[in-house]
Amino acid sequence: MTKWLTSLLMFASLTATATATATATNERTKIDIMVPPAGDYISFFNEIAIPEFNHRYPNVEVVVSNDMNIDTRIAAGDTPNLYAGVFGYQPAKLAKLGLLVSYQSFDDFKQLESKIAPNFLVKNFGRNFYVPWNATTQLMIYNKELFVEAGLDPDSPPTTWDEYIEASQAISQLPRRKDGTPVYGSVMWNEQLSAGNWYWGMLAQLYYNFNSGDYGLLNKYGTSIEFDKQGANFELFLTMMKDVQANSPVTMEKNFFSRSIGMWPQYGFGWKNLLDSAAGRPMVVGDDVALAPIPTFKEGEPSYSTLDGRALMIFKGTRMQEDYSWKMVQMLMEDDMNHKANMYLGQLPVLTTLVDKPYYQSPGVKPFVEQLNTTKISEPFLQAGDVAGVILDTYTKVVLNNQMTPEQGLESAVRNANQVLGKGKN
Numbered sequence: 001m002t003k004w005l006t007s008l009l010m011f012a013s014l015t016a017t018a019t020a021t022a023t024a025t026n027e028r029t030k031i032d033i034m035v036p037p038a039g040d041y042i043s044f045f046n047e048i049a050i051p052e053f054n055h056r057y058p059n060v061e062v063v064v065s066n067d068m069n070i071d072t073r074i075a076a077g078d079t080p081n082l083y084a085g086v087f088g089y090q091p092a093k094l095a096k097l098g099l100l101v102s103y104q105s106f107d108d109f110k111q112l113e114s115k116i117a118p119n120f121l122v123k124n125f126g127r128n129f130y131v132p133w134n135a136t137t138q139l140m141i142y143n144k145e146l147f148v149e150a151g152l153d154p155d156s157p158p159t160t161w162d163e164y165i166e167a168s169q170a171i172s173q174l175p176r177r178k179d180g181t182p183v184y185g186s187v188m189w190n191e192q193l194s195a196g197n198w199y200w201g202m203l204a205q206l207y208y209n210f211n212s213g214d215y216g217l218l219n220k221y222g223t224s225i226e227f228d229k230q231g232a233n234f235e236l237f238l239t240m241m242k243d244v245q246a247n248s249p250v251t252m253e254k255n256f257f258s259r260s261i262g263m264w265p266q267y268g269f270g271w272k273n274l275l276d277s278a279a280g281r282p283m284v285v286g287d288d289v290a291l292a293p294i295p296t297f298k299e300g301e302p303s304y305s306t307l308d309g310r311a312l313m314i315f316k317g318t319r320m321q322e323d324y325s326w327k328m329v330q331m332l333m334e335d336d337m338n339h340k341a342n343m344y345l346g347q348l349p350v351l352t353t354l355v356d357k358p359y360y361q362s363p364g365v366k367p368f369v370e371q372l373n374t375t376k377i378s379e380p381f382l383q384a385g386d387v388a389g390v391i392l393d394t395y396t397k398v399v400l401n402n403q404m405t406p407e408q409g410l411e412s413a414v415r416n417a418n419q420v421l422g423k424g425k426n
Contacts, residue, residue, distance in 0.1 A: 030061040031324050034080040036310070037066035039270075041084065044344045052337070053328060060324050074099065079315040082325040084133060087122075087311050088378025089197075089385065091130040094313060101314040102127040106326050112333055120309070120350045122377055130311035131329055134338075134347035137305045137375050138205060139367055140292045141256060141267035146171050146183065150262070157263075157292040161209070161240050164263065164295045168247040171262035181254060185247040185262040190400060193392050200388035201378055202266050203395065205305040209296045210237045213304040213376055217388065217417075222381030224421065227391070228414045233297065238406035241399045250400065257283065265294050269368045270346045285364040293371065307375035309347065348372060383421060390416045 035041035045064040053062055065080075073079060079099060085091065094100050103109045104127050112131065113121065120132040144154035150170040158164040168185025176182050192199040204216070207227075215232035218225060227234045249261075256264040257278040275283040283289045293303030312332065314325045331337055335353050342349055348368055349355055360369050378384070390413055398409035 027320070028059045028061070029318075029320050029324065030063060031081040031321055031328065033062060033064045033082045033084070033328070034067040034070055035064060035084045037068050039345055041345065042066060044341060048340060048344065049328075049332065049337070053331060056331070057324065057327065062328070079317075081315055081317050081321045082328055083313045083315065084310045085130070085313055086378075087120075087130075087132065087307060087309050089380050089382050091122075091311055091313055092124045092380040093382050094315075095124045095127075095129040099315055100129045101316055101322050101325075102129060103131060103314075104128060105322075108330075112330065115333070115351050115353055117350055117352050117372070119373070119375065120307070122380060124380060130313045131333065132350045133310040133312050133332060134342055134345065135307060135309035135350050135372060136269045136347055137307055137368060137371050138202070138266055138268045138294070139305065139371055140263060140265040140294050141289055142263040142292065143256070143259065143261065143288070144290055145259075145288050146174065146262045149174055154290070157290065158295050159293070160299055161244075161295045161297060164265070165240070165243045165247070168244065168262060172247040177260055181258065181260045182249075183260050183262070184249050184254075186244050187248050187252060187256055187261045187264050188245065189252055189266060191251050193396050193400075196392070197378075197385035197388045200392060201306045201308060203392070204378075205294055205376075206241070206265060207234070207237045208304040208306075208376055209294055209301070210234075210240070211297075212301050213374070216376070216379050216384075217391065218379055218381055218384055222379070222383060224423065225387065225414065225417045227417075228410070234413070235406045235410045236297070238395070238398045238409050241395070242406070245399050267291075269348055269365075272346065272364060275364075291364075291367040302374045303371075305371055305375050307372070307377045309350070386420045387417045390420060 033045065035045065042064055045062075050062045050064065053060070067083065067085070070083070091100065109128070113128070116132060120135060121128065140157065142157050147154040147167075150167075150173070152167055152170060158167045164186070171183060171185035174183040189199070189202060192202065210233040211231055215226050215229060217227050226232060254260050256267070257274050259279045275285070275289070285291060294305055296303050312329050314322055314329070316322070317325075332341065333351070335351060338349070338351055339354055339357065341347070342354075343359070349360060354360060355369055359365060394404070394409045394413040397403040398406055404412060
């Protein structure tokens with residue numbers, strides 16, 4: 001009798017569990033996705049991703065919005081379920097606040113992880129709190145026609161900073177264009193120096209190429225600065241950037257696409273559409289313009305660039321919200337869907353299964369794909385943004401305004417950065 005009763009209770013329990021699972025699967029729910037306001041992210045979801053997801057999971061309502069008020073929503077406890085944020089400090093910050101779901105929570109995460117190139121995956125606190133959706137990076141773009149006009153070999157771009165400055169000086173000697181526009185050998189996006197941590201990512205890759213990518217702003221724990229180390233060559237970086245700026249306009253009022261600029265070492269893959277709007281006629285990579293690695297301090301050193309991209313983060317919610325957010329991530333990381341997103345959004349692949357597709361092997365794309373092998377992700381510390389602000393202020397005073405020598409700039413940056421980190425005297 002006792003055995004029969006025990007068996008009956010076990011059967012009832014299993015039946016109830018199965019019924020609850022089936023009910024949950026068919027129950028209507030909603031997931032809230034936040035994406036960047038720039039670019040075509042919202043339209044990609046509305047036109048491609050959400051219709052496909054609804055076809056697979058008709059019981060799930062998906063709402064997408066831009067992330068302009070993400071901080072306000074977090075402060076109010078109204079977090080999205082899935083967020084397409086950025087690599088670097090953001091996953092670390094949100095994970096430290098206890099807001100994110102670790103991807104180790106999902107049994108089939110390892111299957112997805114095996115498809116992603118390992119340099120895109122960075123753990124925070126020993127776990128994965130984001131899945132890299134796409135990537136982008138920068139190269140040097142140069143005007144082959146101006147190279148020829150200046151007596152330079154258009155098929156041998158500068159590979160060191162000394163060569164860069166020499167080529168820049170030669171191009172800057174060219175006569176004004178017919179409309180009176182002066183010609184400059186180089187250009188930097190100086191208007192963005194007030195943009196904070198974002199623009200440091202554009203300058204950091206130049207700095208990395210003075211120290212073989214061995215030094216950032218902070219040590220690996222984010223507890224102290226390391227740009228003051230002798231091998232970091234930060235003072236040398238400031239010195240040579242002054243020489244670069246001497247052959248560059250103060251602002252980008254006339255940018256590279258005006259055909260009056262010889263070289264731009266901050267050209268991001270996401271700006272390739274600007275080639276079509278170049279002055280006079282579209283620019284064509286391999287024809288009138290070309291791509292090359294960012295110059296290095298010494299000949300033969302690997303060229304580093306900044307790795308950026310979109311990081312898919314799942315916020316803590318109900319188990320159903322977390323599970324469907326994971327299903328959305330899985331769908332976005334399927335080969336076909338991921339390739340569609342890259343094409344639609346102008347991004348590069350993180351999946352090893354995509355890199356051999358013809359599109360990624362084309363002249364305007366392949367150099368960027370290859371460059372992804374020697375990139376450095378943004379420093380994953382919240383305080384890195386504050387230190388970057390100190391560095392950008394120093395750069396402005398030394399390189400643009402000549403208010404300090406490079407030596408004084410280094411001393412000032414060290415002092416102010418230590419104060420920001422709470423290690424200096426007020």
